[in-house]
Amino acid sequence: xNKRPRDEPSSSFASAPKRQYGAGxxxxxxxxxxxSEERSSARRVADHYSARSNQTLEERENSPIIHLKKLNNxxxxxxxxxxxxxxxxxxxxACGKGGDLIKWDKAKxxxxxxxDIAEGSIxxxxxxxxxxTDQQRRKKFxxxxxxxxADCYEARLDxxxxxxxxxxxxxxxxxxxxxxxxxxxxxxxxxxxxxxxRPGGIFIGTMPDANVIIKRLRETDGMEFGNSVYWISFxxxxxxxxxxxxxxWVVPFHLFKLLAExxxxxLVLTKNFHEFVHEYLQKxxxxxxxxxxxxxxxxxxxxxxxSQDEWEVAYLYLAFVLRKRGQPPSQRRxxxxxxGKMFLTxxxxxxxxx
Numbered sequence: 001x002n003k004r005p006r007d008e009p010s011s012s013f014a015s016a017p018k019r020q021y022g023a024g025x026x027x028x029x030x031x032x033x034x035x036s037e038e039r040s041s042a043r044r045v046a047d048h049y050s051a052r053s054n055q056t057l058e059e060r061e062n063s064p065i066i067h068l069k070k071l072n073n074x075x076x077x078x079x080x081x082x083x084x085x086x087x088x089x090x091x092x093x094a095c096g097k098g099g100d101l102i103k104w105d106k107a108k109x110x111x112x113x114x115x116d117i118a119e120g121s122i123x124x125x126x127x128x129x130x131x132x133t134d135q136q137r138r139k140k141f142x143x144x145x146x147x148x149x150a151d152c153y154e155a156r157l158d159x160x161x162x163x164x165x166x167x168x169x170x171x172x173x174x175x176x177x178x179x180x181x182x183x184x185x186x187x188x189x190x191x192x193x194x195x196x197x198r199p200g201g202i203f204i205g206t207m208p209d210a211n212v213i214i215k216r217l218r219e220t221d222g223m224e225f226g227n228s229v230y231w232i233s234f235x236x237x238x239x240x241x242x243x244x245x246x247x248x249w250v251v252p253f254h255l256f257k258l259l260a261e262x263x264x265x266x267l268v269l270t271k272n273f274h275e276f277v278h279e280y281l282q283k284x285x286x287x288x289x290x291x292x293x294x295x296x297x298x299x300x301x302x303x304x305x306x307s308q309d310e311w312e313v314a315y316l317y318l319a320f321v322l323r324k325r326g327q328p329p330s331q332r333r334x335x336x337x338x339x340g341k342m343f344l345t346x347x348x349x350x351x352x353x354x
Contacts (some may be wrong), residue, residue: 065229068310070295072206075273075319076173077103077289078280079204083321084109088168091115091161091196093152093189094175098125105141111340112145113164115152119351122149126344144340150352153179153188158195160352164339166198172205174317180249186259194263199326203265209272209318210250216316227309230316253318260322269321273314 063069080100084090086108092100095114104112116122129145146164150157158165170193179189193203213232216225223234257267271279280286290296296305306314341348 065310065313067295067306068229068313070293071273071277071306071310071314072174073099073103074286074290074293074295075206075276076100076171077106077293078276078286079206079319079321080104080107080171081286081289083202083204084169086110089113089164089166091167091170091193093170093172093192094178095125095147096121096175098128100171100173101125101129101141105143109143109169111164112141112143113148113161113167113340114145115148115150115157117149117151119149122147122349123346126346126349130343140342144342145344146340146350147344147348148350148352150350152192153185155192155352156188157192157352160350161196165196166201167196168198168201170197170201170203172203174206176205177207177249177251180251181247187263190260190263190265193322194265194324197324198329199324200328201324202268203322203324204320206273206317206319207251208248208316210252212272212316213250227312229307229309230313253320256320264325265322266325267320268323269319271319273317273319274311276319277314 080103084104084107087110088107089111090104090109090113092104092112092114095116096118098114101112114122114125116125126147129141129147131140148157148160150160172189172193176189179185197203216232217223217234219225224232226232253270257270260267281290
């Protein structure tokens, strides 16, 4: 099969020439790595994303998967618009370079805490928050922020964020499956979310759709499949040095749901990206957002649109929403945004065991 043109990787395997899936994927369980090996794997992920450079607007628009990226941004925007409320306190796990900051700003949230394992990414997130990027913002963000460099699948965040909690909404986009390399990491990820969300709080996210991926694997000969813009390999060593050397794990969603329930997180919604697009594109406010983002063209002068291969990649993902059990408090906790700042320096970034 043809490989797609070389492009920068992102937090989704759709953007990489090749991905490897660990033992936890095909068998419906967790991977069997030991602790030291797992730390090494997490460090490779961190080093990989730290090494990625910020792109200019022109570079992003020239990406061969630009429409797929815009579609992903539309889905994340819809999730945030559906479940975030003005004044909400936000916990953004695996926040990366802060690509969703503008989405949270448009939702008029009151406080933002971003956590990422990659030091380079968290520093880029700080730069973006401060407005010091090539794409200079017209105005400052309306909410104070705090940034933490930590492995949120290893560290106990509730101990460090005790004075910041509870949060109204937590987000983890295209990254939660990294926690499923071991049962301990999967549990710590959900324990952090549950401990930091208020009763009635919402956990939104996106991850690979295990049902679709395993179905595709069963339909193909061998242990690999893909198209011109993505490639997935199960359990084989990389043959090319330019592949993204970050093993990933398929998360069987029924197991994810059962494990989440142990941490008082109840399933509200799960939809494959294709189903998600078909449903929410019917709503005028979201169809207008799609037009503005341009994933399907703007319906006017710009007739460019998502390619069939990019649409096939979208089918490999799902969106989910979980709710923490319990009744929401009668009034919002005051002052939990006091630790945030409206301008951040590197000295403001907290480093937890990374």
